[in-house]
Amino acid sequence: MTNSDTTVVRIEGLGKTYPGAAFSALTGVSLTVGRGEIVVLLGLSGSGKSTLLRHINGLETPTEGTVVSLGRDVSSLTGRALRELRGQTGFIFQQFEIVGPLTVLENVLTGALATLRGPRIGILTYPKSLRLKALGHLDRVGLLDRAYQRADTLSGGQQQRVAIARALMQDPEILLADEPVASLDPESSSQVMALIREIAAERGLTVICSLHQVEIALGWGDRIVGLRAGEVVLDTRTDNLTREQVMEIYGRVATSTTEITAVEVELSQAREELLSEEIQRSALERLGENRVTGEAQ
Amino acid sequence: MTALTALTARIAAIEHPRPRASTVTSYAVIIAVIGLGVWSFIGLDYSLKSLEATGRNLSRFLGMATPLQWPGWEVLGTRQADGTTTYETVWVGPEPIWAMVGTVLITLAIVIAGTALAAVLSIPVAYGAARNTTPNSVVMVICRAIGVIARATPDVVIAVFVALVWFNTGTLGGIVAIGLHSVGMISKMMADAIEQVDEGPRLAIRSVGGSKAQEFWSGVVPQALPAWIAVTLHRADINLRGTVLLGVVGVVGLGLELDLALHTGPAGMRKAIPIVLIIIAICVAFEIVSSQLRAKLLGVRPTGKGLGDTVARAVTRRSAAAAAPLSAQQQTVVDRHTAIESALHRPWTKNRVVTSLGIWLGVAIVVWAFLYADARWLALVTEGSLHLIIDPTRDRMLWPPSFGSRTWNDVLAAIVTTLQIAFAATLIGTVISAVVGPLSARNVAPNSAVRNFFRGTALVIRAIPDLVVAIIFIIATGFGPQAGALALGIGGVGLLAKLIGDSLEEVPNGPEKALSAVGGSRSQVFFASTLPMSVPALVAHLMYLLEQNVRSATLLGIVGAGGIGFLLINSLSGRHFDEVLAYLIVIIALVLVIESASMLVRRALK
Numbered sequence: 001m002t003n004s005d006t007t008v009v010r011i012e013g014l015g016k017t018y019p020g021a022a023f024s025a026l027t028g029v030s031l032t033v034g035r036g037e038i039v040v041l042l043g044l045s046g047s048g049k050s051t052l053l054r055h056i057n058g059l060e061t062p063t064e065g066t067v068v069s070l071g072r073d074v075s076s077l078t079g080r081a082l083r084e085l086r087g088q089t090g091f092i093f094q095q096f097e098i099v100g101p102l103t104v105l106e107n108v109l110t111g112a113l114a115t116l117r118g119p120r121i122g123i124l125t126y127p128k129s130l131r132l133k134a135l136g137h138l139d140r141v142g143l144l145d146r147a148y149q150r151a152d153t154l155s156g157g158q159q160q161r162v163a164i165a166r167a168l169m170q171d172p173e174i175l176l177a178d179e180p181v182a183s184l185d186p187e188s189s190s191q192v193m194a195l196i197r198e199i200a201a202e203r204g205l206t207v208i209c210s211l212h213q214v215e216i217a218l219g220w221g222d223r224i225v226g227l228r229a230g231e232v233v234l235d236t237r238t239d240n241l242t243r244e245q246v247m248e249i250y251g252r253v254a255t256s257t258t259e260i261t262a263v264e265v266e267l268s269q270a271r272e273e274l275l276s277e278e279i280q281r282s283a284l285e286r287l288g289e290n291r292v293t294g295e296a297q
Numbered sequence: 298m299t300a301l302t303a304l305t306a307r308i309a310a311i312e313h314p315r316p317r318a319s320t321v322t323s324y325a326v327i328i329a330v331i332g333l334g335v336w337s338f339i340g341l342d343y344s345l346k347s348l349e350a351t352g353r354n355l356s357r358f359l360g361m362a363t364p365l366q367w368p369g370w371e372v373l374g375t376r377q378a379d380g381t382t383t384y385e386t387v388w389v390g391p392e393p394i395w396a397m398v399g400t401v402l403i404t405l406a407i408v409i410a411g412t413a414l415a416a417v418l419s420i421p422v423a424y425g426a427a428r429n430t431t432p433n434s435v436v437m438v439i440c441r442a443i444g445v446i447a448r449a450t451p452d453v454v455i456a457v458f459v460a461l462v463w464f465n466t467g468t469l470g471g472i473v474a475i476g477l478h479s480v481g482m483i484s485k486m487m488a489d490a491i492e493q494v495d496e497g498p499r500l501a502i503r504s505v506g507g508s509k510a511q512e513f514w515s516g517v518v519p520q521a522l523p524a525w526i527a528v529t530l531h532r533a534d535i536n537l538r539g540t541v542l543l544g545v546v547g548v549v550g551l552g553l554e555l556d557l558a559l560h561t562g563p564a565g566m567r568k569a570i571p572i573v574l575i576i577i578a579i580c581v582a583f584e585i586v587s588s589q590l591r592a593k594l595l596g597v598r599p600t601g602k603g604l605g606d607t608v609a610r611a612v613t614r615r616s617a618a619a620a621a622p623l624s625a626q627q628q629t630v631v632d633r634h635t636a637i638e639s640a641l642h643r644p645w646t647k648n649r650v651v652t653s654l655g656i657w658l659g660v661a662i663v664v665w666a667f668l669y670a671d672a673r674w675l676a677l678v679t680e681g682s683l684h685l686i687i688d689p690t691r692d693r694m695l696w697p698p699s700f701g702s703r704t705w706n707d708v709l710a711a712i713v714t715t716l717q718i719a720f721a722a723t724l725i726g727t728v729i730s731a732v733v734g735p736l737s738a739r740n741v742a743p744n745s746a747v748r749n750f751f752r753g754t755a756l757v758i759r760a761i762p763d764l765v766v767a768i769i770f771i772i773a774t775g776f777g778p779q780a781g782a783l784a785l786g787i788g789g790v791g792l793l794a795k796l797i798g799d800s801l802e803e804v805p806n807g808p809e810k811a812l813s814a815v816g817g818s819r820s821q822v823f824f825a826s827t828l829p830m831s832v833p834a835l836v837a838h839l840m841y842l843l844e845q846n847v848r849s850a851t852l853l854g855i856v857g858a859g860g861i862g863f864l865l866i867n868s869l870s871g872r873h874f875d876e877v878l879a880y881l882i883v884i885i886a887l888v889l890v891i892e893s894a895s896m897l898v899r900r901a902l903k
Contacts (some may be wrong), residue, residue, distance in 0.1 A: 057814055087816030097811035101320075101829045110825045114816025119824035135308050148313045158684060163811070 002014060006035040008174055008206045009056055014065035016051055016230075025051040026230040029065070031125040033208060038200060040238075048170040048230040049210035053176045056208065057089040060081050061174065070197035087114025090167030090205075092177035092196070096159040100152030104143060104162050107151050108134040130169075142193060157188025164195060177209040181216070195218055210273025322901040323836045330839055334724025337717035343776050349659055358566070366567040368393040374563075397554075401579060401667060404550035407468050408536045409666035411475025414482055416529040418476065422484035423521075427491035429499075430513055440484070445892075449885035451862075452539060453855055454877060455545050457869045469672040471548035475536050481537075483528050490524030491517055492621025532578025532588040538762040542575060546869070551576050552702050564701050573769055590655075612729060619747055666866045696881035701868065708864070708883060715860030715887070718782045718850040723843045725786025726793050733790060740809060741801055741823050755794040761787020764849060769855045781858030785849055800834040833902045840895045847891045851884055861887070 014029040026048045033039055041049045054060040055067045058074045059118060067074040072085055090111075096108045109126045111135075120126055126134075138144045141161040146154060151162060160180060167175060181189035193216055200207045211217045217224060218238060226234030333520035364384050366372040371389045374382045425431050425440030456474035463469060499516035507515065544552015555572045558565040643649065700708055731749050735741045765785035769778070808826040817825065854862020861884060870878035 022502075059810065059814060075786075083816040083818060085816075086814055089814075091811065093807065094810055095807055097807035099808045099826045099829055101832065102825075106825075109813055110812055110821075113812065113818075113821045113825065119818075119820045121824050121828075132308075136304065139304060139307070144307060145311055147311050148315075150317070167814070168397065212891075220575040241447070 004266060007032055008035050008070060009208070010066075010068040011052075011055070012066050012068075013072040014052070014055060014067060015050075015063050016048075016055065017063045024063075024230050026055075029227075029230070029232055031225060031232065031235070033206060035206055036200075036204050037206055038220070038222045039208045040199070040217040040224050041208065041227060042214065042217050042224055042234070043210075043212070043227035045212065046229075047227040049150055049227055050178050051228070051230075053091075053178050053208065056174070056176055057086050060267055081188055083114050087170055088173050090170050090172035090175040092160070092175070092180045092209075094179040094182045096156070096163045096183075098151045098159055098162050098166065099208060100150065102151055103130070103148050104138065104151050104154065105134055105147040107162050108138055108165045108169050111166035113281075114170065134165070134169055137168040138162075140168065141165045141198070155188070156184050157191055160184065160192050161186070161195065164192070165197070166200065173206065175205050175206065175207045175209075179210055179212065182212065189216070303817030319902050324883045326839060326898055328837050330720070330727060333716075333720040334727070337721040337782070338724070340713070340717045341721055341782060343721075343779055347777075347779055361563045361566040361772070362570050364567065365571050367526050367571045368397040368568075372567050397575070400549075400554055401575070402549055402563060404537070404540050404542070404552075404579075405583075406666040406669040407471040407548065407550060408475065408533060408540060409663060410468075410670045410672070411472040412479055412529060412533040412536050412746045413473060413663045414667065415477030415479030415532065416478045416525065419483040419487055420525075422480060423487035423491060424513060426484060426488040429494075429496070430491055430517060432509075440488075444481050444484045444488075445889060446481070446885060447478055448485070449888040450478060450481075450881055451542075451852060451855070451865070451884075452478035452536075453542055453546050453852070454865065454869065456548050456880060457542055457734050458874070458877075460547060461872060463676050467550060467673060468670040469482055469674070469676065471540070471543055471550070472670060472672050474543065474548070477497065479536060483525075483532055487521060487525050488529040490521045490528075494520040504835075524528035527591050530591055533582050534580075536588050538580055538764055541762075541765050541768060542852060543856060546866075551579070561861060569769075573765060576765055577761055580765070581760050582791050584760070589821075615778055689826055696878070697875065698882060699875045700879050701873055701876045703864065703876075708861070709881075711854075711859070712883065714778055715854060715862065716847065717859060718778050718785065718853065718860060719843065719846040721782040722785035722789060722846045722850065723839070725783065726789030726842055726846075727839060729787070730792045730793035730797055733794040735801055735823065735827075737794060737798035740804070740806060741819075741827060743819060751794070752798065755791055755798065757791075757863050758788065759795060761788075761791070763791070764852065767849070767853055767858075771853065777857075778859045781850065781853040785853065788849075789842050789846060792845070793838060796838040796841075797835060800831045801839065803834075804830045837899055837902055840898050844891055844895045848888065851887070 009032070011029055011031040012189065013241045014026055015024060016026040029048075029052060031052075041052065043049050051060060055062055055074065056069050058069075058077060061075050068084060069089060072081070074082075074085065077085055099110070102110075104122065106123050108121070109123065109130060112126065112130050113120070116126075123131065135144060135147060138147055139165055143154075143158060144166070145162055146158065151159065175196070183194050184192060196207065196209070197220060199205065209221070211220075218241070221238055223237050224234065224241070225232060240288065339682055364386060366386070369388065369391060370386050373385045373387060375385065376382050422440050422443055425436045426444055428437070428725060431437040431440070443690055452474040454474075455477050456470040459470035494517055498520070499512050502512045502516045538549070540550050541552040544550055544556045545556070547553060551572060555569060555576070558568040558572055617811070733755055736747055737751035739745075739748055742751065757862050763785060766788060767781060770784035772781045804827055808830065809822050812826050814824045848856070850860060851862045851865075854860040854864075855866045861880060864882040865877065865884070868874075868880060
């Protein structure tokens with residue numbers, strides 16, 4: 001599916017056991033991601049999605065196996081070289097992880113730290129060209145008018161968009177996203193997911209995004225990689241994959257009763273969501289609002 | 298191009314929200330501390346020349362004070378033919394050692410008796426000062442005023458006063474001085490703890506028809522008791538360090554020994570450093586015991602920073618722990634009759650044995666302290682010569698307060714000197730702590746060796762009583778405000794660096810992780826995330842240090858650092874109590890102003 005010229009991330013036999021832990025977080029994970037691919041990591045919580053993502057930019061070091069990112073063996077990098085790799089890899093966190101007391105603009109500017117020498121305090125310590133660039137990125141995520149507000153005064157969805165602008169500031173080649181919408185309400189979620197997709201398309205970014213909502217994953221990614229208890233159990237393109245197929249696979253990977261319950265709950269929630277969407281749609285149709293149906297096609 | 302100009306126009310139109318009050322306050326405090334610190338440095342004349350003089354004095358002192366003469370030995374100097382002096386250390390028998398042990402015991406006895414007195418006196422004051430227990434607002438204002446006055450009146454003043462009015466009463470002056478002065482801090486902390494108690498139990502007791510007193514004893518006291526013990530132990534710690542100052546005005550104990558040693562020429566000087574080392578050792582040992590006790594008895598983490606936090610933690614831990622064993626006990630009950638019968642007596646579980654032994658041991662130690670100190674309590678009612686200070690024909694009269702021969706300008710200049718000592722000390726402490734503090738934080742230090750080194754440095758400085766060091770420093774380097782500020786400043790590092798280190802470690806580490814994922818270096822992550830996220834906490838610590846330093850600077854005046862404390866001790870030694878009263882009022886006002894400023898800042902930071 002990918003040839004070696006366009007390979008961006010190559011993971012081979014990756015295993016990770018945290019010190020003192022009874023189980024491995026990851027075992028024998030192999031994965032190759034080509035340039036421009038939009039990959040969704042799917043799995044229950046604790047299945048190793050975050051751990052896998054954190055190996056790609058060297059936030060974790062593997063117990064065994066290799067991770068090659070942008071042509072470099074991640075675990076062999078230290079210091080300046082590691083920072084350079086991280087600089088080319090954007091990372092979006094579930095909890096946004098922006099610096100609350102700083103202004104929105106300064107948060108975006110921190111995305112450029114890897115290209116700068118020495119510490120920076122305050123917006124004016126960044127070169128003007130970077131400031132202009134940061135404002136441009138803020139405009140792209142629709143938050144230009146909030147540039148000088150404290151970041152912790154923004155809503156969750158807005159904070160995640162600031163984090164995206166910060167990642168853009170890195171001019172990344174890869175964008176890693178760890179449950180980017182798990183802490184957001186449905187409306188902000190779809191905004192943020194759409195934004196990531198648009199930006200990826202604009203810049204030809206490679207995106208690896210972990211999610212636990214099957215619903216979002218199906219319509220969003222090009223390729224789905226399923227993880228269970230630290231192992232890859234599914235790796236397929238989404239082109240002709242139906243929701244039922246994924247759910248079946250999802251259900252099959254759940255073996256323990258608690259996992260089954262979790263999947264059942266998720267299924268019933270998904271069903272309810274579909275149902276309520278159906279109801280809304282028919283109600284709106286009755287009202288003569290056909291924009292919704294137009295969008296759905 | 299048009300798109301770019303459009304963007305530029307829109308950038309120009311972005312609104313700049315007004316900075317928050319907390320941000321403005323933070324930066325105002327930081328700028329003020331630096332500005333006032335620099336101004337004080339200039340004002341205190343930290344010139345190269347005065348530093349040289351300080352160095353000369355220090356080496357002269359060390360020349361006189363060595364070789365060290367420990368109790369049990371005598372250092373004999375023999376003048377040689379060539380004009381130099383050789384020293385010989387000879388063993389003179391164990392008597393001086395026993396004498397020193399006696400001195401240590403009497404010091405401990407005075408401190409324990411005085412602190413215990415204060416702990417008891419604090420209960421009614423705290424009852425009246427806490428918003429939720431006070432009978433009415435008049436009582437509240439009175440009780441709070443008692444607290445403030447007690448806090449602001451140095452124990453030295455009380456000791457001199459008692460020594461004059463009740464002449465020749467031995468340890469009484471020291472105990473009363475510690476007892477009254479400590480009421481200020483203990484009652485304030487306890488009132489805070491009372492205000493933080495869970496209101497539920499009180500409500501329950503009220504609803505079963507309990508009286509107001511029953512409400513207090515059954516609903517509030519059990520909850521505030523751990524706080525009371527914790528604060529008292531902490532205060533005992535502070536009082537032990539304070540006895541050095543009490544020695545200056547003649548209260549028996551290690552302080553007096555030190556003062557005598559420093560005023561009896563080279564022969565005495567040689568005893569000075571051993572006495573200081575003994576004092577430091579006793580202080581460190583006492584602190585370890587008292588924090589162990591706090592941890593054991595109350596489950597307070599001894600590393601807790603603000604006492605209020607510590608106290609709050611103690612209260613919550615206690616109530617959480619108390620709830621658990623009850624249900625376990627209920628489960629084991631089988632036969633109802635035997636159960637009821639056996640429940641007549643509370644079982645002697647290991648916990649109960651330990652707690653009871655602890656309580657009885659504590660009571661025994663306090664009783665021993667009162668007996669050993671052997672203060673002539675009766676003299677308080679029988680022998681008082683109050684006429685000395687209320688007789689209008691004598692110049693010792695207390696009322697009306699006056700500055701005597703000094704003008705308002707003299708007093709203002711003295712206040713300025715005291716403040717300059719405090720500001721300069723705060724700046725010195727801040728600058729050093731700005732390096733030591735962050736490097737002692739796990740998430741800032743480049744590796745654990747660096748972190749342990751700086752954490753250890755802060756710990757060692759903290760263990761050494763700064764006031765003791767300041768006193769020695771002032772005496773060694775020649776009297777003057779520069780030496781006082783320097784000693785206080787270095788002493789402050791122990792406190793501030795630890796607080797900074799703790800605060801930086803407490804910062805949520807998500808943003809730090811995000812910025813290292815961005816590719817930021819350690820220093821970049823520190824300045825872009827760790828530091829801005831901890832600014833409010835750091836500023837609060839800075840205000841706390843400043844507050845402490847103003848208090849300490851006043852006290853240092855008494856041993857010769859100048860300022861308002863110097864005026865106070867001058868009038869005290871002349872027994873001009875009208876002047877003493879006037880300076881006391883000035884000091885109380887000063888403390889009040891600093892405390893309110895500190896409170897306002899802390900409120901603004903929230």
